[in-house]
Each structure stands twice: as structure tokens, then as C-alpha cells.
Amino acid sequence: MRTDTAAPVRLEDYRPTDYLIDTVSLDVRLHPTATRILAELAIRPNPAGRAGAALELDGDELELVSVALDGGALAPGAYEASPSGLTLHAPPERAFRLSIETRVNPTANTKLMGLYRSSGVYCTQCEAEGFRRITYFLDRPDVMAVYTTRIEAEEAEAPVLLGNGDPVERGALPNGRHYAVWRDPHPKPCYLFALVGGKLGRVGGEIVTRSGRKVELGVYVEPGKESRAGYALDALVRSMRWDEQAFGCEYDLSVFNIVAVSDFNMGAMENKGLNIFNDKYVLASPETATDADYAAIEAIIAHEYFHNWTGNRITCRDWFQLCLKEGLTVFRDQEFSSDERSRPVKRIADVRALRAQQFAEDSGPLAHPVRPSVYREINNFYTATVYEKGAEVIRMLKTLIGPEAFKAGMDLYFHRCDGTAATIEDFLACFAEASGRDLSHFSLWYRQAGTPSVAVRTAYDAEDRTLRLDFAQSTPPTPGQTEKEPVVIPIRLGLVSAQGRGAPLKTADGRTLEDGLFVLDKTADSLTLIEVPADPVPSLLRGFSAPVRLEQELGPAELLTLFRRDEDPFNRWQAAQTYAMRLMVRAVEALRAQQPPEFDQGFAVALGELLAATDDHAFAAQVMALPSEADVARELGREIDPDAVLHARKALRSFVGQTAGDRLAQTYSRLETTGPYSPDAASAGRRSLRNAALDLLTAGDPGRGIPLAQAQFASADNMTDQIGALAILAQHPGPAREEALAAFGEHFAADPLVLDKWFGLQAAIPEAATLDRVRGLMRHPAFSLSNPNRTRALVGTFAMANLSQFHRADGAGYAFLADMVLQLDGSNPQLAARLLGAFRTWRSLEQGRRAQAETQLRRVAAKEGLSPDVSDIVTRSLA
Ligand code: 0A1
Numbered sequence: 001m002r003t004d005t006a007a008p009v010r011l012e013d014y015r016p017t018d019y020l021i022d023t024v025s026l027d028v029r030l031h032p033t034a035t036r037i038l039a040e041l042a043i044r045p046n047p048a049g050r051a052g053a054a055l056e057l058d059g060d061e062l063e064l065v066s067v068a069l070d071g072g073a074l075a076p077g078a079y080e081a082s083p084s085g086l087t088l089h090a091p092p093e094r095a096f097r098l099s100i101e102t103r104v105n106p107t108a109n110t111k112l113m114g115l116y117r118s119s120g121v122y123c124t125q126c127e128a129e130g131f132r133r134i135t136y137f138l139d140r141p142d143v144m145a146v147y148t149t150r151i152e153a154e155e156a157e158a159p160v161l162l163g164n165g166d167p168v169e170r171g172a173l174p175n176g177r178h179y180a181v182w183r184d185p186h187p188k189p190c191y192l193f194a195l196v197g198g199k200l201g202r203v204g205g206e207i208v209t210r211s212g213r214k215v216e217l218g219v220y221v222e223p224g225k226e227s228r229a230g231y232a233l234d235a236l237v238r239s240m241r242w243d244e245q246a247f248g249c250e251y252d253l254s255v256f257n258i259v260a261v262s263d264f265n266m267g268a269m270e271n272k273g274l275n276i277f278n279d280k281y282v283l284a285s286p287e288t289a290t291d292a293d294y295a296a297i298e299a300i301i302a303h304e305y306f307h308n309w310t311g312n313r314i315t316c317r318d319w320f321q322l323c324l325k326e327g328l329t330v331f332r333d334q335e336f337s338s339d340e341r342s343r344p345v346k347r348i349a350d351v352r353a354l355r356a357q358q359f360a361e362d363s364g365p366l367a368h369p370v371r372p373s374v375y376r377e378i379n380n381f382y383t384a385t386v387y388e389k390g391a392e393v394i395r396m397l398k399t400l401i402g403p404e405a406f407k408a409g410m411d412l413y414f415h416r417c418d419g420t421a422a423t424i425e426d427f428l429a430c431f432a433e434a435s436g437r438d439l440s441h442f443s444l445w446y447r448q449a450g451t452p453s454v455a456v457r458t459a460y461d462a463e464d465r466t467l468r469l470d471f472a473q474s475t476p477p478t479p480g481q482t483e484k485e486p487v488v489i490p491i492r493l494g495l496v497s498a499q500g501r502g503a504p505l506k507t508a509d510g511r512t513l514e515d516g517l518f519v520l521d522k523t524a525d526s527l528t529l530i531e532v533p534a535d536p537v538p539s540l541l542r543g544f545s546a547p548v549r550l551e552q553e554l555g556p557a558e559l560l561t562l563f564r565r566d567e568d569p570f571n572r573w574q575a576a577q578t579y580a581m582r583l584m585v586r587a588v589e590a591l592r593a594q595q596p597p598e599f600d601q602g603f604a605v606a607l608g609e610l611l612a613a614t615d616d617h618a619f620a621a622q623v624m625a626l627p628s629e630a631d632v633a634r635e636l637g638r639e640i641d642p643d644a645v646l647h648a649r650k651a652l653r654s655f656v657g658q659t660a661g662d663r664l665a666q667t668y669s670r671l672e673t674t675g676p677y678s679p680d681a682a683s684a685g686r687r688s689l690r691n692a693a694l695d696l697l698t699a700g701d702p703g704r705g706i707p708l709a710q711a712q713f714a715s716a717d718n719m720t721d722q723i724g725a726l727a728i729l730a731q732h733p734g735p736a737r738e739e740a741l742a743a744f745g746e747h748f749a750a751d752p753l754v755l756d757k758w759f760g761l762q763a764a765i766p767e768a769a770t771l772d773r774v775r776g777l778m779r780h781p782a783f784s785l786s787n788p789n790r791t792r793a794l795v796g797t798f799a800m801a802n803l804s805q806f807h808r809a810d811g812a813g814y815a816f817l818a819d820m821v822l823q824l825d826g827s828n829p830q831l832a833a834r835l836l837g838a839f840r841t842w843r844s845l846e847q848g849r850r851a852q853a854e855t856q857l858r859r860v861a862a863k864e865g866l867s868p869d870v871s872d873i874v875t876r877s878l879a
């Protein structure tokens with residue numbers, strides 16, 4: 001196997017830089033193919049570094065035009081320059097000024113890192129290591145400087161010129177050129193640098209912060225799309241208010257700008273005062289965006305804004321500390337969305353996503369700790385583990401020390417670490433101090449990979465009226481970590497009786513369990529509760545109080561008791577999911593033994609009851625959404641046959657749809673809405689339940705559901721209902737589907753973000769013809785592999801969200817993805833590496849597919865000149 005994998009970077013090798021850069025002054029002359037960057041760096045020896053060391057600046061595909069020291073030319077032998085670095089062999093042992101001129105080609109920059117053009121708009125992406133593609137620099141987050149940026153461009157080409165910080169000056173120049181100067185007074189690492197130049201429309205607003213600072217807000221979008229930017233602006237205002245109230249964080253510049261671009265590798269980027277967004281997470285109108293899109297926009301606008309304190313004011317010492325800003329900021333945006341919408345429903349949605357992404361990652365070859373200790377390519381560590389599990393760790397911390405101590409710890413962190421590049425140790429020290437607790441054991445969550453399992457046995461003694469709960473935890477081995485230690489697991493619990501009253505939780509030593517919290521921090525431990533009335537069902541891990549797998553033996557009657565009566569909405573939902581999962585797992589076993597699957601009525605009847613009784617529509621919709629095929633596959637864990645999983649799930653959905661058909665139909669007609677569309681949570685919940693009801697109804701009786709879906713598709717006045725109907729039609733082969741797909745494709749031919757939904761729906765069809773359909777759609781005029789959103793919608797959905805077709809038994813799905821990865825690797829390695837992640841579960845498949853997957857992984861690995869991104873993923877996947 002051939003790899004070009006870079007040498008690993010290790011946390012234990014961290015040492016401070018030998019030089020510091022205090023100020024950066026940039027003069028950027030924008031040009032489509034030859035942009036010139038003049039950088040003036042004020043550099044001095046770092047007292048914490050090695051005296052007299054060479055100065056080694058990072059570069060990546062750079063062309064050096066000139067370099068000068070304190071205004072004077074450098075002797076040829078005094079430095080060495082290449083596209084990937086600039087070294088001064090013996091820089092002065094005092095402060096000095098280094099002037100560097102580089103030239104870059106933004107149009108040819110298909111990696112979308114550094115300075116590039118997206119639909120003619122100049123923009124930048126510097127996290128993690130993109131600044132070195134603009135100028136030579138100490139490109140690491142612990143080098144913090146004050147930046148002044150002058151941007152110059154042809155006015156007709158780029159009338160809007162934006163930079164970090166506050167605007168200082170702007171003016172016209174001869175020959176139709178103009179310039180703008182921006183200054184950011186807050187020292188920052190270079191990954192937060194940004195500039196934008198182009199023709200852009202703007203919607204603006206203003207906010208006065210709680211200390212009276214006036215802030216001008218701008219959302220910049222493609223001209224003509226201004227009417228779709230209002231919701232993003234509204235979400236920004238709400239985020240700014242919320243951060244003041246919930247975390248005491250106030251904005252610190254006079255301007256806050258957001259720019260939407262159509263070519264972006266990730267969701268968005270928190271550049272200081274100038275967030276740059278994937279336009280998918282800015283643009284929304286009722287006719288083009290779904291309720292889920294609105295919710296995602298709100299969450300990501302908030303996330304990037306919240307980074308201003310958790311990420312920007314306090315940044316990371318090194319990239320191993322990525323979760324310091326990401327886990328914490330995800331936690332903050334989740335709290336925001338919970339406050340703005342329904343907390344239980346948000347929790348359910350987050351846990352669904354955590355299990356789908358992070359649990360999957362944790363159980364395969366790409367598993368790594370929340371804070372990794374080694375990496376070869378940092379771009380590959382923007383993962384569900386760092387982000388979502390990172391947020392879970394913060395949530396557990398809050399659960400363990402309580403909300404008051406948590407608040408005190410956050411306040412201390414903001415106060416003590418402001419303006420620094422910090423570590424997880426710095427962060428935890430604030431909470432240890434604020435709570436008076438020793439958090440050293442807890443900190444294992446940051447170092448140990450893998451999803452712990454908690455097995456529970458319960459024994460009720462009717463005579464003594466005691467309930468004994470025996471807990472045991474274990475974590476399976478992960479790459480590089482074979483031995484695991486027990487972690488600190490906060491288990492929130494309660495008891496539910498068939499009558500529904502929650503019993504008090506008294507322990508054998510006479511205490512009452514505070515907040516129903518039991519902390520499991522050993523391999524095994526037990527808890528005895530006294531004065532327990534007969535027949536309790538333990539409701540464990542309420543609110544999903546820890547990111548673990550719970551193994552609790554509950555029978556169908558007990559699950560239904562929890563589903564009907566638990567006061568904890570998360571566990572009500574969980575009980576239904578567990579029940580459905582069990583039915584599907586049994587159905588898979590039956591199918592693999594050539595038997596027809598059989599289901600009992602109890603589950604479907606209980607769902608019907610919920611439909612009749614509930615007024616929490618969003619919650620009920622979450623219940624109706626049965627575990628996905630991928631969920632079932634994960635539950636099975638090994639020797640997975642995706643076709644059996646598909647058919648088992650279909651069979652259960654059809655059974656439920658038939659059994660609860662009348663209830664579903666009633667729900668569907670009862671929830672019909674009138675009046676104009678509003679994206680608020682209550683209205684969205686209503687739509688989600690109505691669509692979920694139609695989906696199950698159609699699964700049970702297509703003859704009844706399809707005409708309803710067709711009618712809804714034709715008459716919908718909003719994208720949620722239109723795409724909801726189309727998604728249902730897409731699951732049922734026949735002319736109704738093809739007609740609706742054709743109509744949709746035609747109607748939105750000029751709207752690529754909407755077409756992405758259409759690409760995605762078709763890529764997710766669980767039929768053998770889908771691979772050919774996907775290949776055909778790649779020739780659609782709106783499709784382009786150079787646009788990450790298009791590629792993710794079509795190729796990404798096929799690989800990540802179509803279990804049975806990506807994992808086709810003949811291996812054609814794998815071969816297709818390998819082709820795509822190899823093709824993309826030359827232009828956009830980050831995107832290629834992400835797609836390749838679809839193979840992460842390959843070892844858990846039945847052996848025929850496993851062999852096919854391995855063949856394709858080896859084919860990728862054998863390719864000459866792979867990028868470090870793809871090389872790293874393929875190497876780890878095969879290890
Ligand atoms: N810090 C961003 C995520 C991000 C990371 C890397 C990027 O490079 C392509 C872009 C964005 C966030 O957490 O939102």
C-alpha cells in the first residue's frame with residue numbers, strides 16, 4: 001500500500017513557539033487569478049521559546065514575491081523559501097518587522113481553503129490551517145496578533161469589501177479600483193482571519209448590547225436573495241440577547257457581519273466579527289426551506305455567534321484542544337435551541353443525531369477520544385466525537401456539579417482565560433475550583449475513546465419493599481486503546497409504577513437521592529432503594545444523562561408502562577424506540593431464517609393511543625419516527641445484512657400503518673393547517689406530526705396514502721409539506737413518484753439549494769435502480785462535483801443515508817464511492833475524505849460485503865499521490 005501520510009503530530013510534543021507575532025498588517029490586492037498579499041508582521045522572540053532558533057513560517061502552495069526585514073532586503077543565504085515554508089536561519093534576537101509579499105490564485109483554489117472564489121465572490125477559510133495558503137505565518141492557534149487588513153479591488157467586481165473587526169476607512173482609487181481598511185483590536189489566532197469581496201446584497205439590523213454598545217448587524221447574500229436572509233438576521237439578534245442572559249457574554253465590536261457563500265466545505269465559520277456561512281444555513285423562505293432548515297439555520301447562526309466568547313475571546317492552545325471550543329459551543333447552541341423551542345424534543349433530536357453519528361464513529365476504525373492525543377490531518381478531526389460527544393461531556397459536568405457551580409465555573413473561565421489560548425486542563429480547573437470537586441476522574445471522558453455500556457439488573461423484594469439496582473460498566477476497545485478504565489457516569493433515574501405516580505427515591509442509608517442522580521464511577525456498583533411500592537419500573541438514564549449504551553432488561557409491558565406514564569419525556573420516547581427496535585431486530589432474525597416477520601399489536605395500539613391523546617405534536621412525531629435502518633444495524637453490531645434490515649423496518653412500518661391506520665388518517669386530517677406559514681416550533685411540530693402520520697399511513701396502505709400525498713404535494717404552500725409529500729411518494733415506485741419528481745425538478749431547476757433536497761431524496765431510494773439514478777443525476781445541468789453541497793446531497797446521501805444501496809451485495813455502491821473519492825481527491829481533499837468516512841462501519845457487515853468494501857478501500861489506498869486527508873482516513877479504516 002502506498003501512502004503519503006504526513007508524520008503524526010502528538011499532544012505530548014507541544015512546546016511554545018520560539019517567536020511571537022504581535023501585529024499583522026495585511027494589504028490584499030484582489031485579482032481573480034493573481035491576488036497579491038503584502039503582509040507586515042511585528043515579530044519578537046518568545047521568552048518561553050528557544051533563544052536564537054530559526055524562524056520557520058508555514059506556507060501551503062504559496063508563491064513568494066519578496067521578503068524584507070525591517071525594510072531591508074535579506075541576503076540570499078539568510079532565508080529559504082518554498083511553497084510550503086519560509087525559514088529565516090538567524091533572525092534578530094530582538095523585535096523586528098518582516099515584510100512578505102505573496103501571490104495566490106483564488107480562482108484555481110478548489111480546495112476551498114485559504115482565499116478562494118465562490119460564484120465570483122472572494123472569500124477565505126482559514127481554520128484549521130488555511131491562513132498559510134494566504135501568507136507565510138506561524139499558523140497555529142497559540143500565536144495571537146492584532147490584525148489590520150486593507151482590501152483593494154476593482155469596484156465593479158467587488159463593491160463590498162469586508163474584514164474582521166471594525167471598519168476604519170474606505171475610499172476610491174484611480175482606474176475603477178477602491179479599498180477598505182478593517183481593524184480588529186482583539187488579538188486572535190490566524191485561523192479566525194477572514195476577508196470577503198464581491199457583489200453582495202445585504203439585510204441589516206442593529207442591536208444595543210446590555211452595556212450600551214451599538215452594534216450594526218449585516219447579513220450578506222447573493223444579490224436578489226435578500227428576502228431569504230431575514231430569518232438568519234432574526235436568529236442572530238435572538239442569539240446575541242440569549243448569550244447575554246444565559247452566559248453573561250456581550251458582543252465586543254461595533255459591527256457583526258455574516259456572509260453566505262455557495263461553495264463551502266463545512267456549515268459555517270466563526271471568523272472574528274465576520275462569520276462566513278454555507279448559504280444553506282442562511283437562506284430561507286417558506287417556499288424553499290423546510291422547518292428543519294429553519295431550525296438548523298437558527299442553531300448554526302447561534303453556534304457561530306457563541307464562538308465569539310467560546311473560541312475567539314478564549315481560543316485553543318493547539319488543535320488537540322479543539323473540543324474546548326467546539327464541544328462547549330455545541331452545548332451552548334443546544335441550550336439556546338432548547339430555550340427557543342421544546343427542550344425535550346430538542347434533546348430527542350440531539351440524541352438521535354449523537355447515536356447516528358458519534359456512536360457509529362466510536363464503534364469503528366475511526367474512533368478517537370474527545371481530545372485526541374495524535375493526528376496526521378487535523379481536518380479529519382472535525383468530528384461528531386469532538387463536537388457532539390464534546391457537548392455531552394459538558395452536559396454531564398453540569399449534571400454532576402449542579403447548575404449553580406456550573407455557572408460559577410463558566411464565569412471563572414470567562415474571567416480567567418479571556419484573551420488566552422487555553423487547554424482542557426485550564427477549563428476543568430475553573431469548574432474544580434468553583435465546585436470544590438476533584439474532577440480528575442471525570443476528565444477521563446476527554447482521553448478515553450469508545451461508548452461505555454451500562455448493564456443494569458434489578459431485583460425487587462416485595463416483603464422488604466426494597467429495590468436493588470446493580471450497575472456494571474464496560475467500554476469496548478478502540479484503535480490504540482485496548483484497555484479501558486471505568487468512567488464517571490451520571491445516571492438520572494426514577495421509578496414509574498403502573499399507576500403512573502413516581503415513587504420517592506430513598507436509599508438504604510436514609511438519604512433521598514438528590515435530583516434522582518446516581519453516579520456510577522466504578523466498574524460495578526449497586527444502589528438499594530427502600531420503601532418502594534410494589535411493581536416499579538426503573539426509568540434509567542433520564543434525559544439521556546450520559547452518552548452510554550444502556551442495557552436494561554425490560555419486557556413489553558414494562559416498556560409500555562414507561563411509554564405511557566414516565567414523567568421524563570425522553571424516556572417515554574426511548575421506551576417506544578426500544579420497543580420498536582426489539583421488534584425490528586426480531587424481524588431481521590426471522591427474515592434471515594427465511595421466516596415472515598411477526599409483530600404483536602401492543603406497540604401499534606400504544607402509538608395509536610398517543611396520537612389520539614397528545615397535543616405535543618413535535619414529541620409525537622419523534623415517537624412515530626421509528627429507529628432508522630442505520631440504528632437497527634448498529635444495534636445488531638455485527639454480520640449485518642442491510643437488505644434484511646431494510647425489509648424488517650419496512651415490515652414493521654407497514655404493520656403499524658395498517659394497525660393504526662384510522663388513527664393516522666384522523667391525525668392527518670385533524671392537523672391540517674390554514675393561514676400563512678410560520679416557522680415557529682409549535683407550527684413546525686404540527687406539520688411534522690401530520691407528515692409522519694401520512695408517512696406511516698402510506699407505508700401501511702399505499703392505496704390510501706399515495707393519493708393524499710399527491711394532493712398535498714400539489715397544493716402545499718410551503719417546502720416542509722411539499723418535500724414531506726415528495727419524500728413519501730419517493731418511497732413507493734410507480735408513476736405517482738416519477739411525475740412528482742419530474743414536476744419538482746422542473747419547478748426548482750434554477751434553485752440549487754432546493755434541488756439538493758431533490759437530489760438527496762432520489763439518492764436515498766432503497767431500490768436497486770438507485771445507483772443508476774444517482775449516476776444519471778450527476779449529468780443534471782445543476783449538478784457539479786466542485787460544489788460541496790451538490791456533492792453531499794447526491795453522493796453523500798447515497799453513501800451515508802441509503803444503507804441497503806450503498807452496501808449493495810455486489811459491491812457496486814462501494815466501487816462508485818471509491819471512484820468519487822479518487823476523483824475528488826485531486827480538487828477537494830477535505831470533501832473526499834469526508835465521503836470516504838461512509839466506509840467507517842465496513843467491518844460490521846456480513847462477510848461478502850465486508851470483502852467488497854475492503855477491496856475498494858484497498859483500491860483507494862493504492863492510488864499514488866493521495867492527499868493527506870484521504871490517506872489518513874483510508875489508513876485508519878484499514879488498520
Ligand atoms: N469552526 C467551525 C467549523 C469549521 C471547521 C473547519 C472549516 O474549514 C473548512 C470550516 C468550518 C464551526 O465549528 O462552526
Ligand code: ZN
Binds near residue numbers: 303307325326329
Ligand atoms: Zn464550532
